[in-house]
Amino acid sequence: MNETTQNAPDSQVVTMLDAGVLVPFQNQPFRVATGEEMDQLKESIQEYGVLSPLLARPLPNGSYEIVSGHRRKAACEALGITRLPVLVRPMTDDEAIILLVDSNIQREHILPSEKAFAYKMKMEAIKHQGKATSAQVGPKLSSEIVGKDCGDSRNQVKRYIRLTCLIHSILQMVDEGRIAFNPAVEISYLTEEDQQLLKDEIDACQATPPLTQSRTLKQMSQAGTLTREYLHHLLTEEKPNQRQKFFLNQEDVKKFFPPNYTPEQMHNTILLLLRNWQHKRGYNKNQPER
Numbered sequence: 001m002n003e004t005t006q007n008a009p010d011s012q013v014v015t016m017l018d019a020g021v022l023v024p025f026q027n028q029p030f031r032v033a034t035g036e037e038m039d040q041l042k043e044s045i046q047e048y049g050v051l052s053p054l055l056a057r058p059l060p061n062g063s064y065e066i067v068s069g070h071r072r073k074a075a076c077e078a079l080g081i082t083r084l085p086v087l088v089r090p091m092t093d094d095e096a097i098i099l100l101v102d103s104n105i106q107r108e109h110i111l112p113s114e115k116a117f118a119y120k121m122k123m124e125a126i127k128h129q130g131k132a133t134s135a136q137v138g139p140k141l142s143s144e145i146v147g148k149d150c151g152d153s154r155n156q157v158k159r160y161i162r163l164t165c166l167i168h169s170i171l172q173m174v175d176e177g178r179i180a181f182n183p184a185v186e187i188s189y190l191t192e193e194d195q196q197l198l199k200d201e202i203d204a205c206q207a208t209p210p211l212t213q214s215r216t217l218k219q220m221s222q223a224g225t226l227t228r229e230y231l232h233h234l235l236t237e238e239k240p241n242q243r244q245k246f247f248l249n250q251e252d253v254k255k256f257f258p259p260n261y262t263p264e265q266m267h268n269t270i271l272l273l274l275r276n277w278q279h280k281r282g283y284n285k286n287q288p289e290r
Contacts, residue, residue, distance in 0.1 A: 014053045017086045021063045022056060022073055025096070029117035030104045032074045035251075037109070037259050041075045050076065053085035055103070057096055064088060067096050068103040094125040105150050108260065111175045112184075116163035122146050123161065162188040167195045177250060177263075179208050186214035190221040197228050205235040 033041070044051075054069030064086065066073060076084055091099070101122040105115065126142040147157045159181075163171060165188040173179045179187070187209070190198065198217065202208055209217060213234055220226040248270075250263060257266050 013087075014085045015088050016083050017056075017064060017088075019073060019077060019082050019084055022054070022066055022084065022086065023059070023063050024070055025065055025067060025100055027121075028070070028100060029114050029121065030070070030100075030107075031111070031114065032071050033109075036255060038071070038075060038078075040259060041071060042079055045072070045075050045081070046079055050081075050085055053087045055087050055089065055099065057091045058088060065096070067091070067099050094128045097121050097125040101150075108262070112160070112163060112181060113171050113175050116160045116171075119146055119150070119152075119157050120161045120164050122150075123157070159185050165189070167192060167199065169199050170195055173202075173208070180211070183209055183211045183214035186211065186218045189218040190226070194221040194226050197226070198231055201228065201231040201235050205232065207235040209234065 032038075050072055052069075052072070054072055055067045056064040056069070057067060059065055067089075069084075069086075073084060076082075101118045104110075105118055123142045123146050126145055143154045143157045146152075147154045150157070152160070162185045163174065166174070166184065170179065170184070170187060174181065174184045187195065187198065194217070198209075217226060217231075217234070220230070250266075253266055253270075254261070257269070261269075
């Protein structure tokens, strides 16, 4: 393996490493971006090079585990770039996890599942480091530290971590926006078997439980009284002011918007375009269309 070094502006040594010796962080929760976001990163690297070096730690087998820079490495590989600037820093598992989470958690686009597993990893790392003063207040202090660093309350951190108890197929629905955050937290208290029953009935009935129903399901699952028959009844019963709903997959929609648009901005823009479309057609929703 050939290595060359250079001094970074902050006097830390940056090493040029072969991409083959850089391995992803084990069980890291953040996905590598695809689509337009990745295309823009590749265009930037192609024009200016890798402006910010990757951060990695040396492993006993001679490879280097990436702590920050998974997307930059993927973009370079797609461009055929085989040598990357890397800031190599020895660090413990807990130190690496905390840096990994802190360098990714403030990304503009982050899925609920990514935040959930990131919070869980960081909270466990902080507890391992002994930042809590006693076993009694340890979980409280560690969740407060995570929340303060990441901009969420202690309770919100714990609620996000609850999502890690969801089975994969339901957690995917949360990421897709098909199940809202608050009902998902309640559903996370169901046993794995009951969650699978619920997912089967969601698919069959094409309906998802709102917050009130999710709380009922939590209580019944914990009492061991939840049945498939009740799930079917709950999901198919007519609710007050019930309206048929449809969902737009965020992945399908965001390709039409600039990469810096938030889901709220996309939502508002779509409504504005629909109002303009309605106005141009002279269509009144209270009158039948001719």
